[in-house]
Amino acid sequence: MSIGPRSRSLRQLRRLIRIARDADAAGVSSQEAVERTREVERAALSRRQFLGGAAAASALALTARKGFAAPKPATLDVGIVGAGLAGLQCAYALSVKGYTASLYDASNRVGGRQFSLRGTFPGQAVERGGELIDNLHKTMLGWVNTLGLTREDVNKPPGDVFYYFNNQLVPEATVVDEYRAFVAAMRPDLRASSGSPTADAFNAGDQTLDRMTLADYLTSRGAGTYARKAIEESYIAEYGRELSEQSALNFLLFIHADRRSKFTPFGVFSDERFHVVEGNDRIATGIAALLPRQPEFEMRLERVRKTSAGRIELTFRHGNQSIVKTHDKVVLALPFTVLRGVTLDASLGLPAWKTLAIDTLGYGDNAKMMVGFNGPVWAELGSTGQSYSDLVNHQTTWETSPTTATTAHAVLTDYSGGVRGKNLNPAQVQTEANRFLTDLDKVYAGAKARATKNGNAYVAHLEHWPSNPLTRGSYTCYLPGQFTTVAGNEGKPVGNLFFAGEHANSFYDWQGFMEGALLSGIDAAAQVLAP
Structure with missing residues (x-):
């Protein structure tokens, strides 16, 4: 399970949580734990500079996902709507297997939210x-x-992370102290949760905690003033919604994963974070350049229906024109916030669990x-x-x-x-x-x-x-109740209609990340090629 922070805000919260846990385990003060952690971080930075960063990842991973080695259909006409990372990766993975997909995007560029x-x-x-x-x-x-x-x-x-709460700078050790006091109140809830609930598999504890807002959870469990403020600002930034709009499991499952992981005391979690100097969207343009067929731009999807022959018909708006494209199989690599504005015809036979995900998934x-x-x-x-x-x-x-x-x-x-x-x-x-x-x-x-x-x-x-009319939000954020009613259903195909995008990757994998978008594209390609 890979529940990790999407922004530096939640990464810092994980660091605080870790310091608190290590301080308890070592029986030292919060201030001493903070100082020990900083020493390890300085040493880790020196090692990275000496070694030149992380080892290179193999290009073999670019299409390698379980289930991708499927038998090849003789002929296949595939349409992909959305030329963000998910759609591009899906088209590339199909091209590796010898298939040229048609790729459409409402924008005038590739990359989507990688910009x-x-x-x-x-x-x-x-x-x-x-x-x-x-x-x-x-x-x-x-x-x-x-x-x-x-x-x-x-x-x-x-250097130091600065906390400014209640009109004053607050020492990091003060936040750690309060979090340590809060841990005891969370332990029964961590035990009550299965640790990885989805719409298909959850227990009573998962459901109770899922339906509770994060705001109510912190209040009912007595989080201290500064610990609460640190959690609040981290989670509003990380998931983009107020605590009153987030499931308590957004927080507890993050802690659950941390609790179950193996760490070295006063160590560093995922301490190497990278950015592409030339700009991250060079990845999107680079993938696009490798495709056998270039995307068609300014194609805004208006309607999806299934024909009497069982093919998928797509109706696009291109300027003042209405353009219809028909394919054997279609991958919708669009945020559900955008898909809500598309007419999904009854002929598609979308089940209730899929329409619930499309209509309600939080962003x-x-x-x-x-x-x-x-x-x-x-x-x-x-x-x-x-x-x-x-x-x-x-x-x-x-x-x-x-x-x-x-x-x-x-x-x-x-x-x-x-x-x-x-x-x-x-x-x-x-x-x-x-x-x-x-x-x-x-x-x-x-x-x-x-x-x-x-x-x-x-x-x-x-x-x-x-x-932004082409995104209508940033990335996935489960609202109260959605771990046990929506999670896991976002990426499931329905017949010859498939879904990709960061939202289609599992919360327990890399949902909400650029990595999750790429993995969802690989998965969608594998599903398209499955018998």
Whole structure:
């Protein structure tokens, strides 16, 4: 089971949880545990620099998934809707087996939510969408190596993570202390859960906890003030919804996985995180360049139906034209938020469990605002650039592409979710940047004055995924009750209609990650080729 953090916010929470557990096991104070962990992190960074990062992932992993070695049909006409990572990977996997799929996308580019921004910040490519590549993301790393891209380790020598709650900076050890006190209240719930519930397999404990909101869970179990605030800001950022809109299992299963894993005391979990220096979307364009048939762009799907001959008919809107395409098999590599706006004809025979997943699956309201600075002011204050707060216009930050930053140029990512993420206005970037910088000044004194300006305008970019008509959200977030009613059904095919995308990968695999999108594409290709 691979429940891991999708953003640096939840990765830091996992670090806090680990420090708390190791402090209890070693019988030391939280402050001593924090200091020991920092020593190990510094040593780990030195090892990575000496060894040159993680070992290269094999390109053989690019189509290797259980069940892919299926007998080849003699002829096969496949249509794939969506040229994000999932659709591209599916088309590539089919091409390896000798089949040329037709690929359609409503946009004018490939990549979907993998979308890099160049030219705004001197010498740096930053990510509007998917950013971090874990050292366990073998398919992503395989493509980086196959395409000859440059991988950067975004970890820098450890500084402090800044917590600003209740109008004051809070020491990390204080947060760890409160979490240690909270652990006892969680233990009965961890025992009550099966550890991996899905719509097809769950127990009574899973169902009870699944139906409870994370907000109610933290209140009922008596989480301390600062532990709760750290969990709250981490989970709003990580999943993009308020705690009142998240299943308590989003939190408990994360802890459950951590509890069952094997760690070295005061060690580092998944300490290598990567970014493609040239921009992550070079992976998408690189895969597309290898395909035997290029995608057809500006093809917005309007209707899907099954013909009397059993084939799948797709109706697209292309400008003022209505275009119909028919295929033996079709892969829908679209977010369910977008698929809800498509007419899915009764002829498809979609069962209730599939329509429930399509109609209700939760998605985050995440937004990313990148702001340029005249050097990393946070580092001068002893921070890594990672911060959390309960301020109105600041939730969590991290330094963007730290290895390409200089003493004169640096970029900070303002990552938001929930109400703030949804309400940020991409048409008023300067207003939003000013509000953010005003609050950031409370966390990093003097930061606002160091923000880069072009004339009177801040150098900033705001990517707002909730309002993007081609995504209508960021990535999957299970709402209360969805682990036991939806989980596991997202990627299941129905006849000759198949599904791919990060949402179609398992929560217990890499759902919500770029890796999950690629794996879902491989799985969909295997399903298409199955007898």
